[in-house]
Amino acid sequence: MSSRKRVGVLISGRGSNMASLIEACAAPDYPAEITLVVSNRPGAAGLEKAADAGIATATIDHKAFSSRHAFEQELDGALINSDVELVCNAGFMRLLTDFFVERWLDRQLNIHPSLLPAFKGLDTHQRVLDAGAMITGCTVHFVRLDTDSGPIVAQAAVPVRSDDTADSLAARVLAAEHKLYPLALRLVASGAAQVKGDRVVRNNASEEGPALFWPPID
Ligand code: GRF
Numbered sequence: 001m002s003s004r005k006r007v008g009v010l011i012s013g014r015g016s017n018m019a020s021l022i023e024a025c026a027a028p029d030y031p032a033e034i035t036l037v038v039s040n041r042p043g044a045a046g047l048e049k050a051a052d053a054g055i056a057t058a059t060i061d062h063k064a065f066s067s068r069h070a071f072e073q074e075l076d077g078a079l080i081n082s083d084v085e086l087v088c089n090a091g092f093m094r095l096l097t098d099f100f101v102e103r104w105l106d107r108q109l110n111i112h113p114s115l116l117p118a119f120k121g122l123d124t125h126q127r128v129l130d131a132g133a134m135i136t137g138c139t140v141h142f143v144r145l146d147t148d149s150g151p152i153v154a155q156a157a158v159p160v161r162s163d164d165t166a167d168s169l170a171a172r173v174l175a176a177e178h179k180l181y182p183l184a185l186r187l188v189a190s191g192a193a194q195v196k197g198d199r200v201v202r203n204n205a206s207e208e209g210p211a212l213f214w215p216p217i218d
Contacts (some may be wrong), residue, residue, distance in 0.1 A: 005032045005189040008084035010075075010092035011039050015046020016174065017090035017111055017181050022053045024182030032189035036082040038075060040094050056082065062094060072100040079104075088185060089143065101145050106195045108143040109188065111181050113173045115139060115155055120148035125166040125173065134160050134214050136169065138177045140184035142195055151200045153193050154184040159214040 007025075009018045018037060025033050037050035040062045047057045058078050065071035071094075079087060089110040101108070114124045116139040119131075128136045137157040144150035156176040160169060187193035193202045 004030070006035045006083050006085045007032045007088055007185070007189070008036045008038060008079045008082060008086075009034055009050075009088045009090050011037060011044055011046040011090050012041045012093040013044050013046060013091050015044065015049050015090065017177055018046050018088075019049050019053075020178040020182055021088060021090065021185060022050065022055065024185070030182075030186060030189075032086065032185055036079065036084060038078055040071070040075075040092070046091075068095075068097050069099055072097060076100060076103055086185075086189060088181070090181070095147060096143065096145075098145055101143055104143070106142055109140055109153065109181075109184065110143050110148070110150070111138060111140050111177055111184075112148045113138050113170065113177060115157065116141060116148060116152060123166075125169040128160060129164060129166060129169065135212060136160055136173060138173050138180055140181055142200070151195050151198055153188060153200050154180055156180045157212045159212065 009021060011018050022034055024030050034055050036056050036058065037047065038058045038060055039047050040060055042059050042061050047059065050057050060071065060074050060078060062071045065074065085107065087104050087108040089108065114128065115137040119127055135157050137155055139155045140153045142150040142153065156179065158173050158176050187202065192204065193200050
């Protein structure tokens with residue numbers, strides 16, 4: 001029996017973050033494996049990417065359920081049936097109720113394209129530009145009931161350029177997301193990062209690292 005953590009990934013769309021996790025899991029020493037990918041949207045492009053990688057997929061269309069709770073029960077059942085131990089939300093566009101959040105408490109991660117707690121919610125990159133922020137980024141955090149909140153596992157800082165559009169900024173942040181999510185999942189799956197109260201504590205972590213100055217400092 002493998003000691004790798006069994007991970008279920010929840011998606012709603014193209015699944016590029018899911019693909020970055022699949023790629024990371026291909027390394028023999030990576031402490032997690034993806035055993036199931038679930039989309040709440042039929043035909044999500046990420047489903048085909050997962051199937052191409054030989055991963056089991058399921059579509060659980062939220063529109064087919066009379067309540068959020070009924071949808072989440074079905075989702076929970078699919079994860080349990082696959083013996084999933086950790087859930088990674090990757091562009092999963094459903095608000096979750098306390099039922100599902102509690103079921104997977106401290107066992108569910110999400111990635112958000114900003115430096116939380118700034119710029120929670122949708123339309124993130126346009127709001128970053130409108131605010132005149134010069135550094136943005138992305139965050140992987142444990143899921144709590146409040147949207148885009150919860151103990152932070154890892155963050156990457158990304159500069160905002162003066163000629164950025166929401167699309168060009170999204171692309172730069174997405175490239176960082178693809179590195180950050182595999183890093184964060186490795187920390188959690190290996191036990192190197194653990195939730196203690198409202199924060200994540202890391203074992204044996206190097207606390208060294210350069211500051212990002214933007215505009216750059218000479
Ligand atoms: C990413 O920017 C993620 O941070 C946000 O939704 C987007 C999903 O992209 N939650 P993808 O489906 O992983 O390509």
